[in-house]
Amino acid sequence: MQLVPLISLFVAGVAAASCGAPTPSPEMDAGVPHIPCEVDALLTARCRVCHSNPPTQYAPFPLVTQADFQRPFGGSTVAERAVGAVESDFMPLNATPLNSAEKTLLIGWLDAGVPLSTANCN
Ligand code: HEC
Numbered sequence: 001m002q003l004v005p006l007i008s009l010f011v012a013g014v015a016a017a018s019c020g021a022p023t024p025s026p027e028m029d030a031g032v033p034h035i036p037c038e039v040d041a042l043l044t045a046r047c048r049v050c051h052s053n054p055p056t057q058y059a060p061f062p063l064v065t066q067a068d069f070q071r072p073f074g075g076s077t078v079a080e081r082a083v084g085a086v087e088s089d090f091m092p093l094n095a096t097p098l099n100s101a102e103k104t105l106l107i108g109w110l111d112a113g114v115p116l117s118t119a120n121c122n
Pocket residue numbers: 043046047048049050051057058059060063074078081082083085086091092093094095098
């Protein structure tokens with residue numbers, strides 16, 4: 001009666017051993033927690049022009065890592081301030097405001113407490 005599970009284990013082992021996966025770069029490796037792919041892409045395109053690390057164009061802080069959003073700022077956190085800044089179109093500064101889909105994506109992530117993801121961005 002133990003035979004079927006043992007055979008499955010053997011087959012799975014052979015399949016894994018024969019799978020010649022390329023070595024991914026560590027930051028794109030599925031399983032390494034990072035800012036969710038779509039949010040990260042939006043931040044890069046619309047915010048990190050200024051909120052890079054170090055920041056440019058007099059931006060007051062970077063928006064690069066999860067910890068950047070969790071820092072205290074102006075009596076709350078950067079994440080909480082970012083909700084208001086994006087909703088009011090104050091940010092991105094002197095640029096086309098985010099469209100409603102972009103606002104939904106970014107504010108949803110900010111309101112959820114800036115959770116990390118382990119999904120593969122490729
Ligand atoms: C062109 C450069 C630039 C871009 C692009 C930009 N910011 Fe800013 N950001 C600034 C500057 C400069 C300030 C300080 C403004 C001030 O205090 O008057 C600021 C301030 C902020 C603040 C603090 C607001 C407050 O409550 O005082 C937040 C939050 C913020 N930015 C988030 C974002 C987000 C999110 C994006 C992308 C959607 C973004 N910024 C894009 C330059 C930029």
